[in-house]
Amino acid sequence: MSSKRGMHLLVLLMCSSLSLFLFAACGSSTGSTNSTKTSVTINAYDNYFDPKVITVPANQDVTVTFINKGTNVHIVEIKGLVAETTLQPGQQKTFTIKPQNRTYQLYDELYVGKGMEGQFTGTDKAVSNITPTTSSxxxxxxxxxxxxxxxxxxxxxxxxxxxxxxxxxxxxxxxxxxxxxxxxxxxxxxxxxxxxxxxxxxxxxxxxxxxxxxxxxxxxxxxxxxxxxxxxxxxxxxxxxxxxxxxxxxxxxxxxxxxxxxxxxxxxxxxxxxxxxxxxxxxxxxxxxxxxxxxxxxxxxxxxxxxxxxxxxxxxxxxxxxxxxxxxxxxxxxxxxxxxxxxxxxxxxxxxxxxxxxxxxxxxxxxxxxxxxxxxxxxxxx
Ligand SMILES: [Cu+2]
CATH class of the missing domain: 1.20.1420.20 (M75 peptidase, HXXE motif)
Structure with a gap:
């Protein structure tokens, strides 16, 4: 258990061109991409994520901002990408990560038992076509x-x-x-x-x-x-x-x-x-x-x-x-x-x-x- 309170608090400048997201049905999202960088915002509500299914390009830098829009304290994590991070109500934290060509689990440590989880997927279609996906x-x-x-x-x-x-x-x-x-x-x-x-x-x-x-x-x-x-x-x-x-x-x-x-x-x-x-x-x-x-x-x-x-x-x-x-x-x-x-x-x-x-x-x-x-x-x- 940990809190990263006060650490890594990089405030993302919410410039409108960066924070324009494409929301598909049922709470899934594709990160917005400009020529250099993809950024994604994941909102933590009481007690669910919106969006909860996120797809971004693999093997390149992606900026992920978590915002706690609820009234509970949330401890969020993308297992293998973003370590557990405590967010007070209203607080936001931004991380730059480089996902690989696979799916990671997004979850809230305190409310995962109540279904507060989702999927964060890096995808590199060109690579996945040549990567064998079968296993012996x-x-x-x-x-x-x-x-x-x-x-x-x-x-x-x-x-x-x-x-x-x-x-x-x-x-x-x-x-x-x-x-x-x-x-x-x-x-x-x-x-x-x-x-x-x-x-x-x-x-x-x-x-x-x-x-x-x-x-x-x-x-x-x-x-x-x-x-x-x-x-x-x-x-x-x-x-x-x-x-x-x-x-x-x-x-x-x-x-x-x-x-x-x-x-x-x-x-x-x-x-x-x-x-x-x-x-x-x-x-x-x-x-x-x-x-x-x-x-x-x-x-x-x-x-x-x-x-x-x-x-x-x-x-x-x-x-x-x-x-x-x-x-x-x-x-x-x-x-x-x-x-x-x-x-x-x-x-x-x-x-x-x-x-x-x-x-x-x-x-x-x-x-x-x-x-x-x-x-x-x-x-x-x-
Ligand atoms: Cu410990």
């Missing part, structure tokens, strides 16, 4: 094994999350503030490793991982609420509501995973979006603003994305060995960038990092994310 049985088998392998990974992490959260909560309930603080960073790693698919967890994601201000204060709970109590209020007393809820929420999450169905694009796009969120907004230190344990989260986001990719290595080694090698190398490089900040049992305090350190971490993550974003276009079209 062998490929499909390999993709199926990739999904199974990833699900196994997620299950292991969720088991670890339940065990470690129990220890964290026990320390708080026993009044052992030092122990609770020492366990906080490692406990969260289990959650942050499976964050590529956090949107599948529905309300559990904001319940566990919302930061202060992401949700109304009365609804704010989870890890960061306890983080603030431990580091800022320096207390362990009176937190029973939050500790009880936290442990029941992680158990519910673990249970959800048994019935989770995932598609290859869910896994890879989720990882790409997470890496982009890590390098663009988490890099500011917003996630663990009281404890400065941000490197645990960043490293776990990278680990979890790399684990997602690793599940597809067997498939890619046949489908596109060059890409497989490229992504592998780039993840290796991010690991190298993080190495100097590791300690015996974790990571250094994030506030001790220099701006240059943060920049090189962000660059490493971006490079890996960019390479990874080329994987999903190789999947057979469903």
């Amino acid at each position: 049985t062998d490929e499909n088998t390999k993709l199926q094994s990739a999904i199974e392998a990833y699900k196994k990974y997620v299950t292991q992490q969720a088991d670890g999350l339940v065990t470690s959260t129990q220890q964290f909560v026990d320390a708080i309930n026993a009044g052992d503030i030092n122990k609770a603080k020492a366990l906080y960073g490692n406990t969260r790693e289990y959650y942050e490793r499976i964050e590529p698919i956090a949107s599948s967890f529905g309300d559990l994601d904001p319940n566990l991982d919302a930061r202060e201000g992401d949700v109304p204060d009365a609804q704010w709970m989870g890890f960061h609420r306890l983080e603030k109590a431990l580091w800022i209020d320096k207390k362990t007393k009176g937190l029973e509501n939050y500790t009880t809820r936290l442990i029941s929420d992680v158990k519910a999450l673990r249970k959800n995973i048994d019935t989770l169905t995932l598609k290859p694009t869910d896994i890879i796009d989720g990882a790409v979006s997470l890496l982009s969120e890590a390098s663009h907004s988490k890099i500011s230190g917003e996630e663990d603003r009281y404890s400065h344990t941000d490197l645990y989260d960043l490293a776990a986001n990278i680990d979890g994305s790399q684990a997602a990719f690793n599940c597809f290595k067997d498939y890619l080694s046949v489908k596109n060995p060059g890409l497989q090698q490229d992504v592998t190398t780039k993840f290796q490089k991010v690991d190298d960038v993080l190495k100097p900040f590791r300690t015996n049992d974790g990571f250094v305090d994030y506030s001790t990092l220099k701006d240059g350190d943060k920049r090189s971490i962000a660059q490493g993550i971006d490079t890996a994310g960019e390479a990874l974003s080329k994987v999903a276009v190789t999947f057979p079209k469903s």
Whole structure:
């Protein structure tokens, strides 16, 4: 869970020639194109997108502006293209993206369960005519094994999350503030490793991982609420509501995973979006603003994305060995960038990092994310 509030707030100058859109029936849209650039506006209402089916040219820059025209806070995302973005009522944010020749999922993190989703498609007809869209049985088998392998990974992490959260909560309930603080960073790693698919967890994601201000204060709970109590209020007393809820929420999450169905694009796009969120907004230190344990989260986001990719290595080694090698190398490089900040049992305090350190971490993550974003276009079209 994150908010990119205040980040990337590029106000699009609504020049009329750019904002002239062609609206077809049933809320679908084709982006307006002038000689150089396509731009699209996606309005978030309570609780639906208009338009919700969008088609733009593939493999070129497209400007996407989200406007919250509702009265609810909306957290919007185009999985694999635009990382989750919080929009207050009336707020708008613009992104420049380069979609590939495929369809991406558009959704609102808070209301996807109520049908607030759509499709964002990049199309390059000239290319798709020569790209084989059929897939062999062998490929499909390999993709199926990739999904199974990833699900196994997620299950292991969720088991670890339940065990470690129990220890964290026990320390708080026993009044052992030092122990609770020492366990906080490692406990969260289990959650942050499976964050590529956090949107599948529905309300559990904001319940566990919302930061202060992401949700109304009365609804704010989870890890960061306890983080603030431990580091800022320096207390362990009176937190029973939050500790009880936290442990029941992680158990519910673990249970959800048994019935989770995932598609290859869910896994890879989720990882790409997470890496982009890590390098663009988490890099500011917003996630663990009281404890400065941000490197645990960043490293776990990278680990979890790399684990997602690793599940597809067997498939890619046949489908596109060059890409497989490229992504592998780039993840290796991010690991190298993080190495100097590791300690015996974790990571250094994030506030001790220099701006240059943060920049090189962000660059490493971006490079890996960019390479990874080329994987999903190789999947057979469903
Ligand atoms: Cu998080």
